[in-house]
Amino acid sequence: MSTHRLKLFPKNGIRKCLTGIDGLDQIAEGGLPEGRATLVCGPTGSGKTVLAMEFLVRGAAEFNEPGVFMAFEETGEELSQNVASMGFDLPGLCARKKLAVDHVLVDRSEIEESGDYDLAGLFVRLESAIKAIGAKRVVLDTLESLFSGFANVNILRAELRRLFGWLKSRGITAVITAEKGDGRLTREGIEEYVADCVILLDHRVENQTSTRLLRVVKYRGSMHGTNEYPFLIGSSGLSVLPLSSLRLEHKALNQRVSTGVARLDTMLGGKGFYRGSSILVSGGAGTGKSSLAAHFVRAACLRGERALYMASERSTDEVLRNMRSIGIDLEPFVKRGLLRFCALRAATFGMETHLLTVHNLLAAFKPKVMVVDAITNFASLGTQSEVDSMVTRLIDMLKSRRITAIFTSCTSADSPPGFSEVGVSSQMDTWLLLRNLESNGERNRGLYVVKSRGMAHSNQIRSFVLSDNGIQLLDVYVGSSGLLTGSARRTQEAGEQAEATEREEHLKQKGSELRQKRQQLEARIASMRSEYELEEKSLLSDVHEMEMRGKQIALGRAEMGLARKADRIRGNGRGSA
Amino acid sequence: MIPQNRKSKTTTATAESNGEKYVLRLYVTGATSRSRRAILNINAICGEHLQGRCNLEIVDILQKPALAREAQIVAAPTLIKLQPLPLRRIIGDLSDTEKVLAGLDLKREAQV
Numbered sequence: 001m002s003t004h005r006l007k008l009f010p011k012n013g014i015r016k017c018l019t020g021i022d023g024l025d026q027i028a029e030g031g032l033p034e035g036r037a038t039l040v041c042g043p044t045g046s047g048k049t050v051l052a053m054e055f056l057v058r059g060a061a062e063f064n065e066p067g068v069f070m071a072f073e074e075t076g077e078e079l080s081q082n083v084a085s086m087g088f089d090l091p092g093l094c095a096r097k098k099l100a101v102d103h104v105l106v107d108r109s110e111i112e113e114s115g116d117y118d119l120a121g122l123f124v125r126l127e128s129a130i131k132a133i134g135a136k137r138v139v140l141d142t143l144e145s146l147f148s149g150f151a152n153v154n155i156l157r158a159e160l161r162r163l164f165g166w167l168k169s170r171g172i173t174a175v176i177t178a179e180k181g182d183g184r185l186t187r188e189g190i191e192e193y194v195a196d197c198v199i200l201l202d203h204r205v206e207n208q209t210s211t212r213l214l215r216v217v218k219y220r221g222s223m224h225g226t227n228e229y230p231f232l233i234g235s236s237g238l239s240v241l242p243l244s245s246l247r248l249e250h251k252a253l254n255q256r257v258s259t260g261v262a263r264l265d266t267m268l269g270g271k272g273f274y275r276g277s278s279i280l281v282s283g284g285a286g287t288g289k290s291s292l293a294a295h296f297v298r299a300a301c302l303r304g305e306r307a308l309y310m311a312s313e314r315s316t317d318e319v320l321r322n323m324r325s326i327g328i329d330l331e332p333f334v335k336r337g338l339l340r341f342c343a344l345r346a347a348t349f350g351m352e353t354h355l356l357t358v359h360n361l362l363a364a365f366k367p368k369v370m371v372v373d374a375i376t377n378f379a380s381l382g383t384q385s386e387v388d389s390m391v392t393r394l395i396d397m398l399k400s401r402r403i404t405a406i407f408t409s410c411t412s413a414d415s416p417p418g419f420s421e422v423g424v425s426s427q428m429d430t431w432l433l434l435r436n437l438e439s440n441g442e443r444n445r446g447l448y449v450v451k452s453r454g455m456a457h458s459n460q461i462r463s464f465v466l467s468d469n470g471i472q473l474l475d476v477y478v479g480s481s482g483l484l485t486g487s488a489r490r491t492q493e494a495g496e497q498a499e500a501t502e503r504e505e506h507l508k509q510k511g512s513e514l515r516q517k518r519q520q521l522e523a524r525i526a527s528m529r530s531e532y533e534l535e536e537k538s539l540l541s542d543v544h545e546m547e548m549r550g551k552q553i554a555l556g557r558a559e560m561g562l563a564r565k566a567d568r569i570r571g572n573g574r575g576s577a
Numbered sequence: 578m579i580p581q582n583r584k585s586k587t588t589t590a591t592a593e594s595n596g597e598k599y600v601l602r603l604y605v606t607g608a609t610s611r612s613r614r615a616i617l618n619i620n621a622i623c624g625e626h627l628q629g630r631c632n633l634e635i636v637d638i639l640q641k642p643a644l645a646r647e648a649q650i651v652a653a654p655t656l657i658k659l660q661p662l663p664l665r666r667i668i669g670d671l672s673d674t675e676k677v678l679a680g681l682d683l684k685r686e687a688q689v
Contacts, residue, residue, distance in 0.1 A: 105649045112680035115614075115669035120606040121638060121650035128642035150652065150668075 014221045017065075017137070017173040020058025021051065022363075023240030027225040028216055032197055037164050037174040039194040041186045042201030047212060047233055048177040049074070050083065051201065052139040054237045055175050057088045059137045060098035065173075067137035068129040069101045070122075072145035076101040086237045100129040106149030113151055119159040123166065130172070138167060138174045147188045164193050185217070196220045202228070206382070211352040214240050230352030234360060241356050241393065252276075252454075257303075257369070257404050260295030263473035264432075267449055267458035273430055274454065276402040278395045280425055282409035283434030288445055288466055289408040292434070293371040294323040294330065295470055296406055301333035305368035308361060309341045312377040316341040319373075327469045340365055346377035351390045354378065358394065362401055370398060370405040375424070377410075391424050429453045437463065437486075444486035447473070463489070599623075599631045599681070600660035606653045607639045611670050615654035618671035626683050632660075656680075 016031040025031045032038045032055075040048050056067030071079055079101060080090040093099035102125055129135065143160070150156050167174045176194055181187035191198055198218040204211050214231045216224040231240040256271035265272040273279055281289045297307045311319050319341065320331050333339035342361060349357070362370075372394070379387050391407075398405045409424070425431050431450040436443045448461040463486070464473045474489075603619055605612035616635060623631040638645035638653065648657060652668040658681055667680040 102646060104651060106651055110664060110666050112665065112667040112676055113669050114667050114674075114676040114680070115618075115672035116611060117652045117654060117669040118611070119651055120653035121604065121645050121655065122652075124606065124638045124642045124645050124653075125650070128646075146651070 016222075017059075018063060019055045020062045021054050021238050021240065022236075023229065023231070024051075024214070024238070027214070027229055027240060028197070028199075028219065029223050029225075032173060032175070033219070033222070034173050035168060035171040036196040037167060037176055037194045038197040038199060039176050039178060039186070039191055040199045040201065041178045041180050041191070043180045043203060046180075046201040046203045047231070047238065048201055049079075049141050050086070050233055051199075051238055052141050052175045052177050053079065053083050053088065054086070056099060056137055056139055057083070057090075057093065058237075060093055065136035066098050066100075066133040067139065068126065068133070068135045069099065069139045069141065070126060070129075071101060071103045072106065072140070072142055075103045086233070086235065088237070097133045100133050100135065102126075102129055104145075106145055108149050111149065117152075117155065119146075119156075119163070122159075123163070130170070136171075136173060138172050139177070140174065141177045142179060143176050143190060144178050144186065144188045160190070160193050197222075201231075206350065211350040213352075230350075230356065232353060232356035232360075234356070236360075239356055239360060241352065241359055241397075251402075253402060258299045259292075260297070260299030261292070261471050261473065263462075264292075264447070264471075267460070267462065267473075268430070268452055269455040269457055271455075273404055273452075275404050276399060277404055277429035277453075278398065278427065279404070279406045279430040279432065280409055280428040281406055281432045281434065282411050282425075284411055284436055287434035287436055288447075288464070288471060289410070289434055290319070290322070290373055291326055291328075291466055291471055292432070293373055293406045293408055294319075294326075294328045296369065297339060297371055298328050298330060298333070300369040300404075301330070301336075301338045304338070306337075306365060307333070307339045308365055308367040308370045309339060310358065310370065310372045311341060311343045312346045312372075313374060314343065316343050319343075326466050326471075340367070346381060351378060351381045351386060354381075355390060355393055355397075359397060362397065362403070366401075367403060370403050372405065372407045374408040374410045376408075388424060392427060395427050425450075435461075437461075440486070440488045442486050444489075597630065597661055599627050599658070601631060601633045601681075602648070602657045602659060603633065603635045604638050604645065604648065604650045604653060604655045604657070605635060607637055612637075612654055614670040614672065615656070618674070618677070619656060622671070622674060622677055622681075622683075626678065626681075658682075 015034040016028070017034040018025050018031040019028075040051055042048050053069065056069055059065040059067050069079070074082070076090070076094075083090060090099060090101065094101060104122065104125070126138065130138065146156060146160075147153070164174075176190065178186035178188070178190045180200075181189070185191045185198060185200065195218070197216070197220065200215045200217045202213045202215070204213060212231050212233070213228045215228045216226065229240050231238055253275045255275040256273065257275050258265050258272040259268065281292055283289050293309075297309060300307045309319065314322070316334075320329075320334070323330055330339055334341065340361075342357070344354070344357070346354070375391065378390060381387070382390070395405070407424075407428070428451075430452040433448055433450050435446045435448075437446040438444075444463055445465065446461050446463045449457045449459075451457075462473050464471050466472075601619070601623070603615060605615060619633060623633055636644050636648075638650060644650075648655075654668070654670060656667040656671060656677070658665040658667070661682075665680050665682075667677055671677050
């Protein structure tokens with residue numbers, strides 16, 4: 001990472017010396033000024049000696065730069081013991097000529113001054129130690145002890161000036177530690193001589209929790225982070241947590257990861273979350289936030305990815321048991337080393353320490369997904385802005401490692417999104433809101449996507465149940481009076497079904513009615529036709545009869561004429577009168 | 578306890594005159610003028626106050642840096658009074674004779 005940083009920040013003449021201390025090289029943009037002295041100051045117990053020692057140990061172990069530790073306060077054995085807990089093997093390094101420790105004892109009570117002197121003894125010892133192991137790095141811890149040992153401050157100051165010049169002329173990268181003084185950086189004003197780089201360490205207690213802080217006060221000729229950065233002295237030495245990396249340069253991944261709930265994936269454009277995105281799952285108590293997170297974790301583990309679950313409310317066992325009750329057995333993943341729990345009460349440490357714990361866990365465990373359950377527990381650790389800044393840094397840390405993370409946030413009952421959520425949510429890529437939907441004297445669970453950057457997502461409020469098989473999203477069910485859930489949904493469903501049946505019956509009825517009508521009509525037509533036919537028949541027979549009668553009449557008249565012997569030709573008409 | 582110790586020894590020295598043996602070691606850095614001055618001064622003091630009962634050794638820490646570490650030398654020149662106890666260190670070119678004598682517990686003797 002450091003080499004990557006070096007590329008980003010051209011050195012412009014200043015050569016840098018990597019400390020190898022986690023985070024410090026980033027803040028100092030590539031390390032301490034090479035061949036110059038850096039002053040590390042701070043109050044007692046702020047970690048000056050540890051920083052200085054780690055600078056040498058890492059230099060020797062990682063960069064093949066042997067170092068000399070001039071200890072003015074502790075003996076070699078004391079130092080070895082003190083740093084052994086951090087895994088620094090001083091005797092081993094000394095044996096391999098990677099490190100030399102010289103305890104410089106200055107006991108005022110047995111010293112008498114008579115006339116002019118210099119600190120040649122110190123120079124000689126330092127030089128012989130440097131020569132013996134070919135040292136590139138030197139630590140003087142704590143140089144100010146000299147001030148209590150010698151009365152002639154003028155000589156001392158002149159000698160210190162000479163010492164720094166001497167170190168510089170030899171191209172030695174030095175770390176000088178000094179106690180913080182009243183109103184100034186160091187008690188004896190050593191900063192006057194060491195002007196190239198000054199690092200201030202501090203130790204602050206707020207809300208009964210202590211936080212170690214580091215700040216680069218001055219760095220001549222170089223860019224550097226100017227904030228106060230929290231740091232931790234842990235089992236592997238010092239780790240400084242750079243506040244959100246100075247730039248926003250996370251690479252956006254197009255890869256998608258399943259939420260673990262198939263139908264929720266569908267709501268998120270059919271594919272789930274983006275890899276490396278941060279997801280806020282907020283909701284009141286008992287809305288199923290942890291369950292959703294467990295789904296996500298299970299899905300990741302099933303894909304063979306490592307997952308880190310940070311539980312700040314429950315112990316590991318409790319989480320495992322609770323999730324088993326909804327059919328999610330996470331224990332096998334824990335056993336296979338795919339899932340790691342970090343169950344710590346939020347109030348155990350200060351926020352910074354929590355961050356660092358996570359930071360170190362991420363570095364050691366290298367998870368692909370992470371769950372923070374619940375982020376709201378950290379709210380009590382500081383002010384709003386501090387919590388926001390912590391979340392920012394956490395997100396930043398996760399994004400730079402491309403870890404997909406779910407943050408659960410417990411909101412009070414079903415109030416609208418709280419203030420804190422608004423602050424945090426702007427940094428989240430996806431925000432799922434779980435809600436208790438209260439109606440008709442019961443409570444049901446509902447879920448919707450408030451936002452999901454960079455993807456099409458559903459606008460539906462979905463109700464879901466926690467079954468033996470985990471979260472089951474139900475079909476969208478929108479009745480005439482909005483989204484229906486629970487028994488209202490079932491009632492409405494039943495009602496609508498009855499209505500439908502009725503409608504069908506009605507339709508059937510209408511159909512048969514129509515058929516009947518047609519039948520009736522047809523029957524009537526038939527009867528009318530038969531009536532007509534009858535009438536026609538009788539009419540035709542009448543016509544026939546009348547024709548016949550006419551014929552008969554004519555016949556009858558002819559017969560009568562015959563009988564009367566009327567002449568046929570003229571006889572018709574007048575002649576007869 | 579220590580002052581009492583010192584007092585008894587001083588009185589012994591005064592009483593028995595030349596009785597107590599002195600073991601002194603002077604650490605210098607090569608042949609600088611300051612080193613030379615220190616050597617001259619201590620030789621003079623030994624000649625005057627510790628005639629015949631002074632074992633003075635001069636160590637050049639430029640030649641033997643390991644001895645500087647062993648003896649916890651920081652300033653130079655440094656004169657260490659190894660015997661009689663308690664151990665004392667006198668730093669500087671030893672030009673302030675009064676202070677050297679005080680450091681060597683010879684002051685009272687000198688006044689006598």
